[in-house]
Amino acid sequence: MNSVDTSTDTAHVVICTTGGTITASTTPAGVVAGDSDAATQAMLDGLRTVLPGSVRVSARTLLDADSSTFGPAEWDRVVDAVADVLTDPGVSGVVLTHGTDTLEETAMALDLHHTDPRPVAVTGAQLPADHPEADGPANLLDAVLLAADPVSRDLGVLVVLGRAILQARGVRKWHTTESVAFARNAPDLPVEDLPPELERPTLSGRARFAGTRVDVVSCPPGSDAVALRACVEAGARGLVLEGSGSGNLPPLVAEAVAELSVERPDVVVAIASRVPRGEATATYSGPGGGAELATRGVLSCGYLRPGQARVLLTALCSLTDAADPTEGAAEIRRQWPRFHLYS
Template sequence: MNSAQTSTDTPHVVICTTGGTITASTAAGGVVVAGDSDPATRAMLDDLRAVLPDSVRVSARAVLDADSSTFGPAEWDVLVDAVEDVLADPGVSGVVVTHGTDTLEETAMALDLVHRDPRPVAITGAQLPADHPDADGPANLLDAVLLAADPVSRDLGVLVVLGRAILQARGVRKWHTTDAVAFARNAPDLPVEGLPAELERPTLRGRARFTDARVDVVACPPGSDAVALRACIAAGARGLVLEGSGSGNLPPLVAEAVAELAVERPDVVVVAGTRVPRGEATATYSGPGGGAELAAHGVLSCGYLRSGQARVLLAALLSTADPVEVRRLWDRYHLYS
């Protein structure tokens, strides 16, 4: 995305809508229905304009309209293109993306990897549908717009704004299915002095196309074998994110298959992560399936990323570089190597 210099004297924030719970309605039996959200979007914008300061101008652009559980690489590409197109206008001060919370963490990562513009992109959503008496979407949208309009948010990349929390994109994951504070961020403690490490967010050199590279996530619980791993390779996966245990360790049968894969298919990039919610995945332990042994076979570690965002990063890198270069670059882009 470009780095156009813009004026923030009269902020103009463009809201890119994608559907999701924030504009969803409730059908008979309490079933939440996403999609066909134009009326709810118009009402949401009317309510927003009624409480915004007169100095902040908002407009909306419909990009997608569905439950985010249906989103994947194709939708990430669509959203990246849409945000880039909006920011081609130097009169825009910032962008807000309204999004379902199910896959918000993947979309936030995809946008952040290519967002080189200093203007902020805030991504928000809701845990309750628009017609719920306690709907949280309006407050979340107001917070996101005010953040995107504020010059203090420049150069921070993509920000997740939900439940009064503001989180940078890398390391974010949905941590609760229903709580208003839906997201948390897995990251190391910040230094007391100096530039916080989180402000160092390198972006990709080229324009990633997430649909160009199939990357699969394989759960590797205790005692699992390599059947799922081999099926993904047979289906054309160019990258694998293996969700292990502890600090990124895999069951022996999976580790054995990974060692064979390193010899037979060096074109397939393998990343090891963990099912543990917080902390860093590292190549620490020896022995069959231990992270250190995996690293000897060229397996990369997820660091502070979890499987969803690691998959996004690996797909992005594989769409812009060959496997040798991906392995060299990996630690530059994942969180705090």
């Protein structure tokens, strides 16, 4: 699926495909289903008819599945593939086509590793390729033009859908069907006023997500600690708890977290918020309040919501290779402030 003649005067963008709605079609029963390589080829052929002559594209098929089936193993595969593409100095940028269900996690995994100045744009679609108002072609064109543009350098991984361009950290799918599918939860500050913590810190090495268990546990009002304890017994090295407000927990969950801090200090616990926007902080007192939990080593997830916080915590657990698991967990807690406003 490589494009034809090359030229040193043209920007070369590599499109890495993983399936998703952007190449899906609708069955006679009205069900959206993944399509074959032919749909991907048709997508690329259509793209080439509208691209300016200053941009050429080639493509690599990485995966071909609904992104709801993706997890740590797929994050590893995508991170490796994008890094491999960027070993070619002739590549100007990368576009990753991805299903929107779990796009925010994959984008986070990529961004944590992305130290190359060349842009990586992640895009997808809300409507299948055979829909009369399919949004995939416009999203793909926008993503390719962005990845080819030198102005996009040094911005990290960018999510491009519905004419919106968003930096990866803090991104979350906010609507199941609308074309503007994603919003970004981040500090509302002018670029010149951003503190050093917002300079997109990256990992110190290559994380391996597969094989490192970190679970997300929802903690709605009145919930108990059954799910939390089950995750620990299953071997979780970290837990992201979805609390309320700025990061507060129900009494029974807070009690279990306090016990866990004594019984299993090797398990890292972080608290995110179920609130769509704003920061989770160690603010409130009381047994379930963030301030009290912080005294027990519990981390606040800042502007990240549970999905991306899980990716970050998994990466840090993967990179911490301490002989003593308790010391390893303590090292993760020491590293966390590096990512603190986005974590």
